[in-house]
Amino acid sequence: MHTVHTQLPTAMPVLALKDGLFIAWKDDCFRSRATARTFGVEIIFLGRQGGRQPMRYLRLMWRTWQLLRARKPKTIICLNQPPMLPLVCALWAAGHNGDVIQDFHSGALSKPQWRLFQPLYRWMTRRAPVTLMHNRADAGIVAAWRSATALLLTLPSAAPLGVERQVSGDRPRFMFVCTFATDEPVELAIEAFAACPEADFWITGNYRKAGLDQAKMPANVRLLGFIDYATYQQVMAGSTAVITLSDRPHIMQMAVEEAISLGVPVLTNHSPTLAEALGAAGVFTSLDAAALAAGVRQVLDQQPQLELAASTARQRCWAAVQLELDGLRTRRPELFC
Structure with a gap:
């Protein structure tokens, strides 16, 4: 039991x-x-x-x-x-x-x-x-x-010392966490970002391997490139929301775990795995530019509710982990202290 x-x-x-x-x-x-x-x-x-x-x-x-x-x-x-x-x-x-x-x-x-x-x-x-x-x-x-x-399902960590949730700037700013892997719809995302001039979008990762050029980006899109992890966490903690996208619907995306750890809402693709992890701290979209742009505006419209849900998402995930660990200790007590 x-x-x-x-x-x-x-x-x-x-x-x-x-x-x-x-x-x-x-x-x-x-x-x-x-x-x-x-x-x-x-x-x-x-x-x-x-x-x-x-x-x-x-x-x-x-x-x-x-x-x-x-x-x-x-x-x-x-x-x-x-x-x-x-x-x-x-x-x-x-x-x-x-x-x-x-x-x-x-x-x-x-x-x-x-x-x-x-x-x-x-x-x-x-x-x-x-x-x-x-x-x-x-x-x-x-x-x-x-x-x-x-x-x-997810193992969020406590926020590191010196990294606090505080949305930066006067304009909404989204962080698109990207590795430019084949399952990430990057071109689609940039098209959606161009359709949302009311917000800024910062894209992480080695954009050169995808052949992207900052000079060819929409005015509200910034290619950050690869940044050190401390800076990455600071950028995430100051973002209106994290965007992470994949056409693999069941995977647990690392950016989701990081966002939950820092109390940041997430805009991501429809996924039963991510829906279970994020709950009300997530907004979910189909993988097409119009739907993603609509998702951005939904985040902006529902920001207070999303912030509240994101602030407790980490503890809710920890509770699910605790239940699973309790069951594991019961089944295999000889393994544990």
Whole structure:
């Protein structure tokens, strides 16, 4: 039976593993850091490494094996992509009476390059005490493999010191968080922004890889490029709302977790995952320019209500995480302190 919490949590819930370590083949990751904090473990980023595949993966597998030999954790949490990372962790754990918990990102199911590895994912998740899922659609697929799952939809963090929610300037200013990946409708978004001259739009990310030129942008659109994370958080905290868009409807977008952490409303695409995470702190739109422009105006019209909902969204998400962690402790008490 889950513990009933009558008040919203005032801090991110923590369920500490007895002897755990988080490993990621990335330079950094907001979600991975949040997951490590949730389970009270150290996180080690081994980077992406240079060179061509498969030599790059072989080097990372060797570094991971050496790290595990040195640290000897009882429980390993790792990103599920690329699949070579959970594989090397599973092989090490099999010989050392350990467990591997995958932090399961959607790309393992949706990206073509990883679909051939789904039998491997099924084998690894069936052996795991639990697999950490980011949305209900993926959780249903992995549960159908007869694998234990825990749904941690979003893991917002407390706002860092010195970063406070304070909308800047006389004009509304939206922050379009963009990586210029293939699932992000950038041209459509710029067309919508041009149709909303009453607001300004700042776009983050390496716009040069998309061939964009500031001189060719509408007067109310500014290309920020890549900015350091402290500046990124300050810009987000001072924005009227965050815009983040994807044509992949079930993914949990990192910008949504960051916006919830800072108490900023979000304008995003229709998505059952994002609707569950944001609740009344979100405005949802179809992926066409006219609908997105209408969404911008809806944010401006409903700003007081959105601000109120965004101010409590973090605590509401923490309450959902607490319920899931309570259930996990009940099912696998031997894993936790």
